Amino acid sequence: MSTVTLEREAIRKASSNKTKKPFVLAAIMLAMFMAAIEATIVSTAMPAIAADLGGFSLYSWVFSSYLLMNAVTVLIYGKLSDLFGRKPILSFGIIVFLIGSLLCGMAQSIEMLIVFRFIQGFGAGAVMPIASTIVGDMYTKEERAKIQGYLSSVWGISAVLGPAIGGLMVQYVSWRFVFWVNIPLGILAIIGLYLFLHENVEKKKHSIDYAGAGLLFLSVSTFMLVMVEGGVRWSWLSAPVLLLLSISLIAFYLFFLQEKRAKEPMMPFDIWQERSILIANTTSLTTGVMLIGISSFLPAFVQGVMERPPIVAGFTLTTMSIGWPIAAMIAGRLLLKIGFRKTSIIGGVALILGSIIFMSLSPEDGPVWAAFGSFMIGVGMGFSTTSFIVSIQSNVPWQKRGVATASNMFMRTLGSTIGAALLGGILNSRILQYLQSNGVEQEFSLDSTTLLLNEDQRNMLSDSMRVILQDGLTYALHSVYLVVAGFAVLSFILILLLPKESISKH
Known part of the structure; x- marks a missing residue:
């Protein structure tokens, strides 16, 4: 290590001694909670929001x-935090x-x-990766492993x-208060950061890679747009998708x-040459596909096929977040x-193990078995993601830790977006295939499946109609979970390729 690098490390250690770690950790956890609760709290409120504002076709x-905005900004924020420090970014x-949350609550x-929500997502892209990076900065490798659990x-x-x-x-x-509840949490987090986090970022004129940021933004946003709308608003081989x-x-080129x-550079490609980072990020892409496959389609199976109320369907997903x-x-x-x-x-x-449970799931198994499968997926994600973040942060110096951490989270988000498109397409095509093979495509369409998700509408169906729709949904979901199992096996093979320990202590 050069004398200059040693001096920089000494300065950083001196500044970290002034930092009140427990208070900074509390501020970080507040910021992460604000961003994490956003997904579940808005999902719960969306039926009421749609009923009030209308425009159901734009629901998704x-x-x-x-x-979209979260995914396209995460890498850019990661790099900016390496240039200007974690606290300001x-x-x-x-x-x-x-600001986005305040405006969302005022929407007419x-x-x-x-x-x-675009504005909200633009801000959210900074929260998760930089919060995790600050932990990487403040704590040693030994401490980091425990703190990632918190x-x-x-x-x-x-x-x-x-x-x-x-x-x-x-x-x-x-x-409207679903959005406004974030505001006191965010203000407390900012106060905590400014009072207790002390950084000594090297004062020098930085060469900001505006061209790189712009090209990355364009590449990722157009790709995400295709993933979100492909097969829904536009067919996969249509002119807009191909363009x-x-x-x-x-x-991207x-x-x-x-x-x-x-x-x-906005993305130093040399970090991908580190084998552990390359494999951790590739595995995060495959586990991102699995994650969306379980969380998107399990409630439909529990409500539509097992005929359980939404609260029970929610319980089967909550076990993943407990595991x-x-x-x-x-x-x-x-x-x-x-x-x-x-x-x-x-x-x-x-x-x-979790994907095998879903692959063999039948209506007779009941929601408890489905919840156990969900729990096992959560356990798998907990073990793997914690290992990935700690190993990535241990293999890069401070100057690249922000973008390296962000790259892992970006890959998981990208996997979830690809998974939503891929698995949603498989589900729809399998339902249509089942209806056609049973000669009932004239009576039923894809949208008929939504009748199973409402108890009153489900009870109005004749027994034979209900059985056909439930069997079609079961057949389609088994195909989805077969693909999820394939990604689980692929993730396992990739994990086996991780190098044996040789972690440098950064």
């Missing part, structure tokens, strides 16, 4: 707009998120809400509290060329004893 865009992200139409518990708590808070606000106050895909590929010549933080906390301790590769393998085995 309320989620897609947030996801995270604070900026929280402020933009809060579904179109306005979608635009304001951060994961935020997801579990938000998954349990989100639907409850959302339901209570919709019922007793107004759906957007072409733009995405050309922009130009981005790659730009990064090779940029003085301070995740429990496994993450155990993983934090195991990492220090058996290393990140063996800990990741435990996660890979749990993912396969």
Whole structure:
């Protein structure tokens, strides 16, 4: 290590000694909770929002707009935090998120809400990766493993509290407060960061890679747009899809060329040459597909086929969010004893076991067995994601830790977006195939399946009609879970390729 690098590390350690770690951790967990609860609380309130604002055809865009902006900005924020420090970039992200939240609660139409969700997502892209990166900065490798478990518990708590808070606000106050509840949390998080986090970022004139940021934004946003709308609004081989895909590929190629010549590249491609980072990020892509496959389609199976109420369907998903933080906390301790590769393998085995349960799930099994499958997926995610983040942060210096952490979260988001398109397409085509093979495509359409999700409408169906629709949904979901199982096996194989421990202590 050079003398200059040693001096920089000494400065950073001196500044970290002034930092009040417990208070900073509390501020980070508040910021993460604010972003994590957003997903579950808005999902719960959406039927009431749609009823009030109208525009049901744009329903999915309320989620897609947030996801799109989150995904396209996450890498850019990660790099900016490496250039200018974590505190100013995270604070900026929280402020933009809060402005978006305030505006969302004031929306007078579904179109306005979608635009304001873009703003919210633009801020949210900074929260998760930089919060995790600050933990990587403040704590040693040994401490980091345990703290990542605490951060994961935020997801579990938000998954349990989100639907409850959302339901209570919709019922007793107004759906608008679902967005406004974020504001005090965000303000407290910013105050905590400014009072207790002290960074010593090297003061020098930075060469910001504006061209790289712009090309990355263009490439990812056009690709995400295709993933969200392909097979829904546009057929896969239509002119808009092919045009957007072409733009995405050309922009990515130009981005790659730009990064090779940029003085301070937005995405230093050399981090991908580190085998552990390459495999961790690729595995995050495959587990992202699995994650969306379970969370999107399990409630439909529990409500439509098992004929259970929405609250029971919600319970089967909540167990995933309980398994995740429990496994993450155990993983934090195991990492220090058996290393990140063996800990990741435990996660890979749990993912396969969970996917086998879903692959063989039948209406007779009941929601408890479905919840157990969901729990096992959560355990697998807890073990693997904790191992990945700790191993990535241990293999890169401070100057690249922000973008390296962000790259892992970006890959998981990308996997979920691809998974939503891929698995949604499989589900729809299998339902249509089943209806055609039973000669009932004239009586039923794809939309007929939604009749199963409402108890009153389901009870109005004749027994034979209900059985055909339920059998069609079961057949289609089994195909989806077969693909999910394939991704579980692929994830396990990738984990086996992780190198044996040789972690440098950054």
